[in-house]
Amino acid sequence: MLLYSISLIGLLLLSCIVQQFLPSVSSWYDARFLILPLIVLCGSVTVSTGIMLILAYLGGFLWDAQQILSVTQGDPFVYQNSPDSLKFGYSVVLYTLMGFLMQGIRPIFREGKWYLSAILAGVAIFLYLFVEYLLRGFVGGGFHKNDGMIQQIWASSVLTMLLSPLIFWILFRVADLCGHTIRYKK
Amino acid sequence: MKPLNFLALILFVAGLVWVFTLSEKSVRHIQRSYYSAISPLISKGSETEAFANKFLEEVEHSADLEKQIEQVIEERDRFKLIAGRVRELEAENNQLRNALDFKKKTQFDVVAARVIRKQPQMWGKTIEIDRGTDDGFEADPEFDLCVLASNGGLVGRLQLSGEQISSVLLITDEISQVSAEVEGTSEVGIIVGRQTTFGQTPRLRLRYLSKTAILQKGMKVYTDGRGNLFPPNIPIGTIEDFEVGPVYGEAEIKPAVDFTNLKNVFVITESPGD
Numbered sequence: 489m490l491l492y493s494i495s496l497i498g499l500l501l502l503s504c505i506v507q508q509f510l511p512s513v514s515s516w517y518d519a520r521f522l523i524l525p526l527i528v529l530c531g532s533v534t535v536s537t538g539i540m541l542i543l544a545y546l547g548g549f550l551w552d553a554q555q556i557l558s559v560t561q562g563d564p565f566v567y568q569n570s571p572d573s574l575k576f577g578y579s580v581v582l583y584t585l586m587g588f589l590m591q592g593i594r595p596i597f598r599e600g601k602w603y604l605s606a607i608l609a610g611v612a613i614f615l616y617l618f619v620e621y622l623l624r625g626f627v628g629g630g631f632h633k634n635d636g637m638i639q640q641i642w643a644s645s646v647l648t649m650l651l652s653p654l655i656f657w658i659l660f661r662v663a664d665l666c667g668h669t670i671r672y673k674k
Numbered sequence: 675m676k677p678l679n680f681l682a683l684i685l686f687v688a689g690l691v692w693v694f695t696l697s698e699k700s701v702r703h704i705q706r707s708y709y710s711a712i713s714p715l716i717s718k719g720s721e722t723e724a725f726a727n728k729f730l731e732e733v734e735h736s737a738d739l740e741k742q743i744e745q746v747i748e749e750r751d752r753f754k755l756i757a758g759r760v761r762e763l764e765a766e767n768n769q770l771r772n773a774l775d776f777k778k779k780t781q782f783d784v785v786a787a788r789v790i791r792k793q794p795q796m797w798g799k800t801i802e803i804d805r806g807t808d809d810g811f812e813a814d815p816e817f818d819l820c821v822l823a824s825n826g827g828l829v830g831r832l833q834l835s836g837e838q839i840s841s842v843l844l845i846t847d848e849i850s851q852v853s854a855e856v857e858g859t860s861e862v863g864i865i866v867g868r869q870t871t872f873g874q875t876p877r878l879r880l881r882y883l884s885k886t887a888i889l890q891k892g893m894k895v896y897t898d899g900r901g902n903l904f905p906p907n908i909p910i911g912t913i914e915d916f917e918v919g920p921v922y923g924e925a926e927i928k929p930a931v932d933f934t935n936l937k938n939v940f941v942i943t944e945s946p947g948d
Contacts, residue, residue, distance in 0.1 A: 508712060508719035511726040512793075520796060538682030545689050553708040557798045557849055558701055559833060560818050562901030567864065571849040576701045577693035584686075617796070624797065625869075628848055632869055644796070 492668035493539045496531045497546060499662070503527045504550055517636070519643035522613060523655075524551055525583065526648050529609045530655040532587040533597045534663065534670040544587040548580030555579070572627050574620075582619060586612045598670070602656050610649025617641040706834055713836020716802060720791035773824040773938050782905065784822070784940040785809055790839070792936070799847035799867065799876070800833065803840050803939060810943060811835045818843075820904050820942040827930030828852065828897060828908045829939050840941075845910070846876035846933060854880060854910055855898040856925075861887045862898055865910055865927065876933050878911060883923035889916040895927055905942065 503524045510521040528547035532540045556576050561567060589612050590605065597605045618641055625632065663670045675683075696704075732739070773786065787803035794802060803821075805811060811819060811832060818831040821842050830844040845852055845867060852865040863882045880895060893913045899906025915926040 504712065505715055508715040509722045510719075511723035513730065514727050515730050518793075522796075536676070536679060538676070538679035541682045541686040545686055549689075549693065550708075553705055554712075555795050555798065556701070556705070557800070557833065557843055557847065558698060558705060559831065559843055559849065560903070561698075562851070562853070562903040566853050566901035567851055567903075569864075571851055571866070573849045575694065576696060576704075577690065580690060580693060620797070624848075628869075634869060637869070640796075 489536075489539075489668055492663055492666040492670075493535060493542075495662045495666055496527075496535065496539070496543060496659075499531070499658070500524070500527050500543065500546055500550070504554070507554075513643075513647065516647075517639040517643040519640060519647045521651060522644060522648045523651065525586070525613060525616060526609060526651060526655055528583050529586055529590050529612050530605070530652055530659055532590040533594050533605045534659055537591060540587045540591060541584065544583040545580050548577070548583040551579045551583070552576050574623060574627055578623070582616055586616055589615075603653075606649065606652040606656060609652045610645050613648045614642060614645035617644060709834040709841065710836050713806065713839045716794070716836070716839050717790065717804070720794075720802060723791060769824065769937070773940075782822075782940075782942040783944050784942055785811075787840075787939050787941055789936050789939060794841075799844040799850075801830075801842050801844065801936065801939075803842060803941070804838065805941060806835045806838045806840050808837050811840055811941065818903070820908070822908065822940045822942065823931040823936060824938055824940070825930065826909055828904065828910050829931055829933075829936065831903070832941060842939070844876075844933065846878065846929065852904055852910060853898050853900040854895050856880075856883075856887075856889060856913065857894040857896060859887065859889070859893075861889065862900070863922075863925075865895070876929060877914075878927040878929055880913075880925040880927050881922060883916075883925060885918050885921075885923050887916065887923045889913050889923075889925055891915070895925075 503526075507521075507523050510523060513519045524547060528543055531543050535543065557573065558576075561570055564570075590608060593604060593608055618638075621637060621641060660670065785805055787805040789801050790804050791802040793799060818833065820831050821829040823829050828845055830842045830847075830850065832840050833843040834841040843850055845865060847867045848869055850865075850867050853862065854865045855862045861883050863880045865878050865880050868877050868879055883889070891913055895910045895913065897904040897906055897908040897910060909930040911927040911929040913925050914928050917924050917926075
């Protein structure tokens with residue numbers, strides 16, 4: 489279990505590197521493969537709640553280190569209303585919620601029905617991006633319905649979901665190598 | 675609850691408290707360290723992205739290409755293609771000449787950079803350029819270096835720098851703020867970005883104008899140098915529309931820079947106060 493958990497964290501770090509090589513699909517709503525959140529989601533269903541929390545924390549932290557924009561604030565006399573943006577660490581909370589969602593179908597996953605988890609991973613990615621979109625609008629003080637953004641969100645969710653069988657295959661291989669059982673033997 | 679799960683929960687809560695109480699300076703330090711660590715990979719990643727996009731474009735237009743192959747047999751179309759190529763070279767030549775002229779004419783000390791990736795993130799409006807700390811872009815927590823386009827228009831400011839790569843926050847992002855003035859008037863305000871998606875033309879808003887401002891379409895907007903973030907008199911855009919709100923007036927601005935075709939930029943290597 490310990491070896492598998494460490495391998496999972498290694499995979500998470502590796503996904504930060506791989507993410508840099510995954511292009512956006514400019515011809516399809518600029519959709520993106522979001523491999524780092526996918527590793528967290530797929531990994532969550534294969535481990536206990538404690539390890540899931542650690543995985544979600546590390547994933548959210550790395551994601552925010554990469555995604556959150558922070559700039560130097562100018563003279564407060566001129567820039568009286570500093571721009572409101574999401575606080576560093578919010579992804580930890582969202583990743584944890586997604587992790588709990590995935591853990592909810594862990595018993596089904598352990599029966600070997602990994603494909604349901606793969607579909608749920610896509611749904612969870614969509615929910616995550618949609619909540620993030622709503623939060624950005626809410627914190628920014630002005631929510632505007634943006635069809636282009638919704639299309640980008642669902643297209644990214646579908647693309648990412650298509651990668652989930654591959655991630656599960658990798659996780660099963662890693663589990664075998666580590667001697668960890670992530671589903672009931674038949 | 676199992677003891678290990680309980681321990682993980684305690685660690686998680688402690689970590690969450692720590693991360694939410696990080697100061698702005700600490701967050702930037704973490705991000706700089708992360709960016710420095712992955713910056714060599716970003717250069718390689720941008721090449722992959724360029725290759726993939728080119729491939730997808732070719733696949734998308736494969737039917738058109740087949741038709742074109744048939745047409746190319748005909749002499750007339752061959753001349754058309756040649757003429758098209760000449761125009762392309764002419765445009766490229768003009769672009770490079772503008773860039774060279776800008777570097778000669780500008781009053782600032784600038785370093786030219788090539789845009790290697792556009793909007794690498796899901797939400798934030800940023801670009802990545804092929805210059806970094808090796809080119810003298812020192813990380814300074816007090817100010818961010820200013821970035822201009824070859825037409826002299828304001829692009830944004832440097833957010834993070836690796837050794838040979840930097841991330842630029844565009845003025846079209848929602849968290850960007852630029853103190854600005856309207857040419858020929860005493861009106862000053864703050865330029866902020868607007869939420870747009872792929873394919874949409876970026877637009878800016880000039881906020882906190884007086885309600886009695888007399889502004890017309892086409893009036894130019896420049897940086898005013900207040901607030902120690904940007905040097906004065908850098909073109910930002912032109913006024914498209916003006917609305918009077920309950921407290922302030924607000925104008926829609928068309929940027930001076932064509933962000934969709936941004937290929938080369940210039941980084942001002944001096945602080946606004948110098």
